[in-house]
Amino acid sequence: MKHTLAVLVENKSGVLARVAVLFSRRGYNIDSLAVGVTEDPTISRMTIVVRGDDHVLEQVTKQLNKLIDVIKVTDISSDESVERELALIKVTADANTRSEIIQIVDIFRARIIDVAAKSMTIEVTGDEEKIVGIEQLLSSFGIKEMVRTGKVALTRGIKSV
Amino acid sequence: MKHTLAVLVENKSGVLARVAVLFSRRGYNIDSLAVGVTEDPTISRMTIVVRGDDHVLEQVTKQLNKLIDVIKVTDISSDESVERELALIKVTADANTRSEIIQIVDIFRARIIDVAAKSMTIEVTGDEEKIVGIEQLLSSFGIKEMVRTGKVALTRGIKSV
Numbered sequence: 057m058k059h060t061l062a063v064l065v066e067n068k069s070g071v072l073a074r075v076a077v078l079f080s081r082r083g084y085n086i087d088s089l090a091v092g093v094t095e096d097p098t099i100s101r102m103t104i105v106v107r108g109d110d111h112v113l114e115q116v117t118k119q120l121n122k123l124i125d126v127i128k129v130t131d132i133s134s135d136e137s138v139e140r141e142l143a144l145i146k147v148t149a150d151a152n153t154r155s156e157i158i159q160i161v162d163i164f165r166a167r168i169i170d171v172a173a174k175s176m177t178i179e180v181t182g183d184e185e186k187i188v189g190i191e192q193l194l195s196s197f198g199i200k201e202m203v204r205t206g207k208v209a210l211t212r213g214i215k216s217v
Numbered sequence: 218m219k220h221t222l223a224v225l226v227e228n229k230s231g232v233l234a235r236v237a238v239l240f241s242r243r244g245y246n247i248d249s250l251a252v253g254v255t256e257d258p259t260i261s262r263m264t265i266v267v268r269g270d271d272h273v274l275e276q277v278t279k280q281l282n283k284l285i286d287v288i289k290v291t292d293i294s295s296d297e298s299v300e301r302e303l304a305l306i307k308v309t310a311d312a313n314t315r316s317e318i319i320q321i322v323d324i325f326r327a328r329i330i331d332v333a334a335k336s337m338t339i340e341v342t343g344d345e346e347k348i349v350g351i352e353q354l355l356s357s358f359g360i361k362e363m364v365r366t367g368k369v370a371l372t373r374g375i376k377s378v
Contacts, residue, residue, distance in 0.1 A: 062364070069246040073237035080234035088253045089233065092302070092365030095352065101364050138331045140340055141253070142303035144371045170299045172374035179301055181342060191256065203223070203262050204253030205366035210305045213333035 058087070059113055060139070060209050063102040063120060064127040067093060071125045075102065078119050084108050088141075088206025099127065103208045132209055139209040142179065143187045144169070148198035149176040157197060164190045175200055183207075219248070220274055221300070221370050224263040224281060225288040228254060232286045236263065239280050245269050249302075249367025260288065264369045293370055300370040303340065304348045305330070309359035310337040318358060325351045336361055344368075 065071045072091060079086055087105040094101045106113065113131075120129045149157050150173075157176055161168055166180035180190050187204065226232045233252060240247055248266040255262045267274065274292075281290045310318050311334075318337055322329055327341035341351050348365065 067246075069244055070241035072247055072250060073234065073241035076234035076237045080231035083230055085228075085230040086233055086252070090251045090364075090366040091247070092249045092304075092367040094365075095356070095360045095363045103364060103366075138305065138338055140303060140305060140330070142301060142342055142366055142369065143253075144299065144301060144369055146371050169301070170371075170373050175374065177299055177371055177373070179342060181303055181340060195256070199256045201371055202256045203251075203264060203369045203371055204255075205251040205264075205303055205369050206253040208303065208305055208364045208366050210307050210331075210338055210362055210364055212331050212338070213336065 057110055058105065058107050059131055059133045060207065061104040061106065061117070062130045062132050062209065063104060064094070065100050065102060066125040066127065067098050067100045068125055071100070074123055074125070075120065078116055079106065082112055082116055084112065084116060088204070090206040090208050103206065105207050132211060136212040137209045138212060139183055139207050140181050141184065141187055141207045142181050142205040143191070144177060144179055144203050145191065145194055145199060146175050146177045146201040147194045148174060148200060150174060153197055157194070160190065160193050166190060218271055219266065219268050220292055220294045221368060222265045222267065222278070223291045223293050223370065224265060225255070226261050226263060227286040227288065228259050228261045229286055232261070235284055235286070236281065239277055240267065243273055243277055245273065245277060249365070251367040251369050264367065266368050293372060297373040298370045299373060300344055300368050301342050302345060302348055302368045303342050303366040304352070305338060305340055305364050306352065306355055306360060307336050307338045307362040308355045309335060309361060311335060314358055318355070321351065321354050327351060
């Protein structure tokens, strides 16, 4: 079972290490993790996607809540939420293939952010399915390099984490 | 001095914890960290933004390279690179303010991804300056919630990490 956890933490040295260690001790593999500051610069928000046993996750969540620098932990998997991820994909491109790649970029409402003689770099946002979809289509041209941010999520409507 | 490190690692349980602990032991605060799978699902790529002494960072990099699950560490701060971050911002909105918010969204080439009676959720990508820019403009309406992925980066042109 996949879970998306939103973890509000104090923006301090060592917090990430303590959180990551809690998961690793339980053998919990983190599929993706994104951490950045929030509207309050003293507070960071981690979005952690994990897969594993529900009971063990409940224990991990309890232990997270006990960490002094953790402000709040919310499992937003089951809630109604909007989820997005950002990927940058550098794909092999030349005069012959460029227009075909541009077509794919348009279909996925992605953006070209760098062009060189033999490559193009594309920025795309969406859910996991969309990212995997454009990746598969572009892979026939040859993907030189790719980086993904991991998922971030907010609950829909007026509900706040 | 701010550095952006691209760290290629085996996609295994515990790797993130070992990497995070290395930074925290040196008192190095991680500004942002994004980790997701690459074009090869057995390999993850971490993008870590840190601030601190160059000499200490060099030591941390050496130690990272010694970790068995770390494949490659590259400091891409000084290289020519394209950098992007994704933010989701939930802002207070009603019939009176909605059109003004839509204008701001258009100017920043952002996207509206959820609308409720009293709020709108906006997706925006860009460099740090752009994210901070739209955040400041939207803050006058009231930001209910915000999440950022942290920066990801790829070198420009044919160069690969």
